[in-house]
Amino acid sequence: MNLTAEQKLEIHELLSRASYAYDTRDTDMLASCFAEDATMSMRIAGGELAGPFVGRDAIMELMAGSMAQQTDVRRHVVSNLFFLAGAAGIRVNSFLTLIATENSQTALLTTGVYQDTVVQDEAGNWRLSARHLDLDNAY
Template sequence: MSVRESIADLVARYAWAYDTRDWDALIACFTPDASLTLRVTGGDLVGPFRGHAEIMRLMRDSAAAQDDRRRHVCTNLVVDLSGPGAATARSYLTLISVRDGRLDVLSTGTYTDEVVQAGESWRLRSRHIELDLPSDGRRPR
C-alpha cells in the first residue's frame, strides 16, 4: 500500500470507528500523545484534548449526546510528506445525520492532520477539525 493509500485508510478508519462506536478501533487511530482541537465557524478553539484518555472522553461524550445515526464522509484527501515517516493530510468532512427515515447534512468542514508512521501503519499525532456549522445544524449567533 502506498503512503497516500495508507493515510486515506487511516482517515476512513477514524470515520468508520466513530460512526460504529468502535472505541478500540478509534483510539488505535491516534498516537498515545496525540492532540485534537476543533473550531466551529470561526469561533473559539476548543481543546486541545491531549492523549488517549482526553480524546476518548470527548468522543464518547459527543456520541452519547447524539440521538441520530451519524455518517462522517471524508473526501478530497491531500497528503504532503513532511519528513521520513511524517505527513500532513487535509480532507473535507461532510457530516450526515440519519433520523426518522431522513438524511440531513448537518455540517461540512475540514480535517487537518499531522500523521506519523507507526510500524506498517500510520497514526494521527494531531487532528484539527474545522466545522462550517454546529453539528446540530443551527447557525451560530
C-alpha cells in the same frame, strides 16, 4: 518525504477507519487510529478554539461524550485528501461532509476541513498524531 501510492492509500484508509469507527461507535478501533500522545482541537463556525485535547485518553473521552449525546446515525464522509510533508510528520488535508439519519429522515448536518498530521509507529502502522477540525457551521 515523498510518499508512495501505497503509503497514501494506507493513510487514506486510516482516515476512513477513524470515521467508520466513530460512526459505528467502535471505540477500540477509533482509539487505535490515534497515537498515544496525539492532540486534537476544533473550531465551529469561526468561534472559540476547543482544545487542544492532549493524549489518546483525552481525545477518546471527548469522542465518547459526543457519542453519548447523539441519538442519530452519523456518517462522516472524508474526501478531497491531499498530502504535504512536514517536520512533525505527514500533513493530510481533507474535507468532511457530516450526514445524519434520525426518525427515517436524512440530513446534511455540516461540512468542514480536517487538518491531520500522521506518523508511523514502531510497527509501521499509520496513526493520527494531530487533528484539527474546522466545522463550517454548528449543528
